[in-house]
Amino acid sequence: xxxxxxxxxxxxxxxxxxxxxxxxxxxxxxxxxxxxxxxxxxxxxxxxxxxxxxxxxxxxxxxxxxxxxxxxxxxxxxxxxxxxxxxxxxxxxxxxxxxxxxxxxxxxxxxxxxxxxxxxxxxxxxxxxxxxxxxxxxxxxxxxxxxxxxxxxxxxxxxxxxxxxxxxxxxxxxxxxxxxxxxxxxxxxxxxxxxxxxxxxxxxxxxxxxxxxxxxxxxxxxxxxxxxxxxxxxxxxxxxxxxxxxxxxxxxxxxxxxxxxxxxxxxxxxxxxxxxxxxxxxxxxxxxxxxxxxxxxxxxxxxxxxxxxx
Amino acid sequence: xxxxxxxxxxxxxxxxxxxxxxxxxxxxxxxxxxxxxxxxxxxxxxxxxxxxxxxxxxxxxxxxxxxxxxxxxxxxxxxxxxxxxxxxxxxxxxxxxxxxxxxxxxxxxxxxxxxxxxxxxxxxxxxxxxxxxxxxxxxxxxxxxxxxxxxxxxxxxxxxxxxxxxxxxxxxxxxxxxxxxxxxxxxxxxxxxxxxxxxxxxxxxxxxxxxxxxxxxxxxxxxxxxxxxxxxxxxxxxxxxxxxxxxxxxxxxxxxxxxxxxxxxxxxxxxxxxxxxxxxxxxxxxxxxxxxxxxxxxxxxxxxxxxxxx
Numbered sequence: 001x002x003x004x005x006x007x008x009x010x011x012x013x014x015x016x017x018x019x020x021x022x023x024x025x026x027x028x029x030x031x032x033x034x035x036x037x038x039x040x041x042x043x044x045x046x047x048x049x050x051x052x053x054x055x056x057x058x059x060x061x062x063x064x065x066x067x068x069x070x071x072x073x074x075x076x077x078x079x080x081x082x083x084x085x086x087x088x089x090x091x092x093x094x095x096x097x098x099x100x101x102x103x104x105x106x107x108x109x110x111x112x113x114x115x116x117x118x119x120x121x122x123x124x125x126x127x128x129x130x131x132x133x134x135x136x137x138x139x140x141x142x143x144x145x146x147x148x149x150x151x152x153x154x155x156x157x158x159x160x161x162x163x164x165x166x167x168x169x170x171x172x173x174x175x176x177x178x179x180x181x182x183x184x185x186x187x188x189x190x191x192x193x194x195x196x197x198x199x200x201x202x203x204x205x206x207x208x209x210x211x212x213x214x215x216x217x218x219x220x221x222x223x224x225x226x227x228x229x230x231x232x233x234x235x236x237x238x239x240x241x242x243x244x245x246x247x248x249x250x251x252x253x254x255x256x257x258x259x260x261x262x263x264x265x266x267x268x269x270x271x272x273x274x275x276x277x278x279x280x281x282x283x284x285x286x287x288x289x290x291x292x293x294x295x296x297x298x299x300x301x302x303x304x305x306x307x308x309x310x
Numbered sequence: 311x312x313x314x315x316x317x318x319x320x321x322x323x324x325x326x327x328x329x330x331x332x333x334x335x336x337x338x339x340x341x342x343x344x345x346x347x348x349x350x351x352x353x354x355x356x357x358x359x360x361x362x363x364x365x366x367x368x369x370x371x372x373x374x375x376x377x378x379x380x381x382x383x384x385x386x387x388x389x390x391x392x393x394x395x396x397x398x399x400x401x402x403x404x405x406x407x408x409x410x411x412x413x414x415x416x417x418x419x420x421x422x423x424x425x426x427x428x429x430x431x432x433x434x435x436x437x438x439x440x441x442x443x444x445x446x447x448x449x450x451x452x453x454x455x456x457x458x459x460x461x462x463x464x465x466x467x468x469x470x471x472x473x474x475x476x477x478x479x480x481x482x483x484x485x486x487x488x489x490x491x492x493x494x495x496x497x498x499x500x501x502x503x504x505x506x507x508x509x510x511x512x513x514x515x516x517x518x519x520x521x522x523x524x525x526x527x528x529x530x531x532x533x534x535x536x537x538x539x540x541x542x543x544x545x546x547x548x549x550x551x552x553x554x555x556x557x558x559x560x561x562x563x564x565x566x567x568x569x570x571x572x573x574x575x576x577x578x579x580x581x582x583x584x585x586x587x588x589x590x591x592x593x594x595x596x597x598x599x600x601x602x603x604x605x606x607x608x609x610x611x612x613x614x615x616x617x618x619x620x
Contacts, residue, residue, distance in 0.1 A: 033492075033493065034492040034493065035493065059477075064380055064382075065379045065380050065491065065492060066379070066491045066492070067491045067492055067493045068486060068487060068488055068489075068490065068491045068493055068494075069375045069376070069439070069487040069489075069490040069491055070374055070375050070405060070485070070486050070487040070509070070609050071374075071405045071482060071485070071486060071608070071609035071610040071611075071612075072374075072403040072404060072405055072609075072610060073491075074477075074610075075405075075477055075479055075482050075609070075610035075611075075612065076479075076482055078477050078479040078482070078610075079479035079480070079482040082479065083479055083480050084480075086476040086477060086478050086526075087476070087477065088404075088474075088475035088476055088477050088612065089404075089477040089479070089610065089612065090402065090403060090404035090408075090411050090475070090612070091401070091402070091403040091404075092400065092401070092402060092403075093382040093400060093401040093402075093403065094382060094398075094399075094400035094401075095380060095381045095382055095385075098400075101400050105415055105418070105419075108415070108418040108419065108422060109415075109418065112418060124492075125492045128492050128495050129379070129492075129495065164398075165398035165400070166396040166397070166398055167369075167384075167385055167388050167396060167397065167398050167399040168396050169385055169386075169388040169389035169392065169393050169399070170389070170393050170394075172381060172385050172386055172388070172389040175380070175381070176378060176380050176381060177378060177379040177380040178378055179378075179379075179496065180378065180379040180490050180491070180495075180496050181375065181376045181377045181378045181379055181383075181490070182343075182344040182375060182376070182377055182434075182435045182438050182439075183343065183344065183345065183377045183378055184378075185438050185439065185490075185507075186489065186490050186496035186499055186507045187499075187504070187507060189496055189497075189499065194497070197495075197496045197497060199380070216396075298381070299380050299381035299382075299385070300381040300382060300384075300385035300388075300399065301381075301385075302381075302385065302398065302399065302400070
């Protein structure tokens with residue numbers, strides 16, 4: 001067990017929403033840049049933790065689609081929060097599940113004694129890359145950012161009991177933004193490949209693979225987790241799509257034991273898992289000491305799970 | 311001490327070179343895509359380790375400027391190397407020093423007992439974003455990729471004794487590619503902002519800050535490293551620029567104790583530190599059991615150091 005606790009969390013959701021077939025989606029306005037939302041969520045997480053940036057030993061950017069190709073997103077968050085204090089900053093990226101991967105790595109660094117308090121900053125501005133010609137993704141995603149302060153826990157009352165990840169790269173192109181990096185640079189954009197610089201999701205293929213990944217993930221949890229699944233108080237899944245209910249049914253998780261807020265919040269990419277946790281805590285569905293299972297499928301495609309004693 | 315060893319390394323350098331004022335720079339041709347170079351270096355690292363991909367438990371992408379905005383670069387390397395085997399993959403990014411940060415994190419995961427062999431894949435295709443109108447960067451950078459297999463060491467003959475990072479974000483924009491992410495999307499490119507999607511370096515500001523960072527880094531090493539600097543057999547710096555010699559002089563490191571290959575190889579971004587290590591091993595300047603200090607400044611700006619018993 002890595003003895004860490006979440007000292008506090010902060011959320012920034014855009015002011016404006018749009019509606020598709022009764023489902024609410026958040027859309028950042030011009031002033032709500034990606035950096036602004038990331039930094040606002042970080043400030044709220046510090047406030048919620050009763051800390052200032054001076055208490056933080058390291059900043060991790062856990063974002064799917066970064067601010068700039070160079071430098072890493074964490075440095076730019078660092079610039080806004082801590083221009084005078086030279087704490088380390090770097091990015092961890094497993095796309096939609098980046099928060100889980102970052103929390104896992106942070107727990108090892110805290111367990112080693114290197115850091116006491118680490119700020120993880122997640123969230124995406126997906127609307128900048130959504131394609132109106134692809135309704136199944138255009139109408140699914142929301143903008144939003146979530147941060148958390150992860151601290152050393154002196155007792156075994158809080159911590160990580162199990163964490164794992166698998167990547168099924170046969171689905172590497174089921175959800176992607178192809179252009180914008182070194183494979184297809186912005187300078188190569190022309191009228192015929194413009195859509196390659198937008199988000200594309202092969203919805204059906206992604207869901208079929210996600211269900212296979214979910215089932216195999218649960219086989220691993222049953223085999224390798226130190227606690228049985230029946231002891232989990234709340235399952236916190238990535239809000240990947242409207243197929244969440246059928247996925248959870250396949251995994252035999254009863255309705256009252258998981259968070260499904262796809263209708264009201266959409267898929268917030270890297271912010272979805274931490275936002276669902278924040279939501280569960282806020283609504284009293286998760287209390288201190290509860291065992292929660294953070295889980296999610298991600299572009300790549302990867303699947304992550306973590307059993308965390310909140 | 312995290313007991314890990316480098317089982318093997320692999321390098322891919324482009325076939326073509328160009329020359330500027332007697333300095334050689336590597337430039338990938340059309341067939342040498344970024345992904346191709348990354349994967350070739352990974353295959354060579356596996357071969358050098360007498361392993362196949364079936365021996366690898368996790369793939370880390372430690373690249374500064376990724377292949378696609380989504381998914382992470384490691385998934386796309388995974389797709390080329392291991393489409394049938396669902397080992398985890400994710401990215402770690404501290405720009406030019408990503409290899410050091412990744413090696414540090416990998417050592418914690420191996421020490422925890424989670425993995426036995428992890429493949430770290432580094433390297434950049436900087437030429438795709440170089441600006442011919444900015445000679446001090448255009449004539450400095452090279453393309454190239456380097457991978458390493460990191461394995462559990464059963465003995466204390468190999469491992470990490472010290473690792474640290476600091477970020478001085480007042481230099482966040484001294485070296486950057488501003489456009490291409492969410493701050494300035496490829497769709498916002500026009501005739502007047504085209505150069506914003508290319509690499510830009512404020513050479514003088516970057517060097518002045520780098521020297522400050524180097525001096526403060528060495529203060530930390532002197533204070534916190536379990537071994538004194540005089541015991542280091544070889545210093546392996548990031549090949550940041552032609553100012554490397556004057557930086558090393560300021561740090562009182564004698565000429566014969568560090569690697570300077572800027573003239574023949576240029577700054578290979580995330581590949582520079584692992585390439586310099588590979589070069590030192592290949593030339594017999596570093597032998598098994600030697601203490602090496604990997605170090606470097608990075609866009610962000612960050613500075614990393616690691617004392618490693620090779």
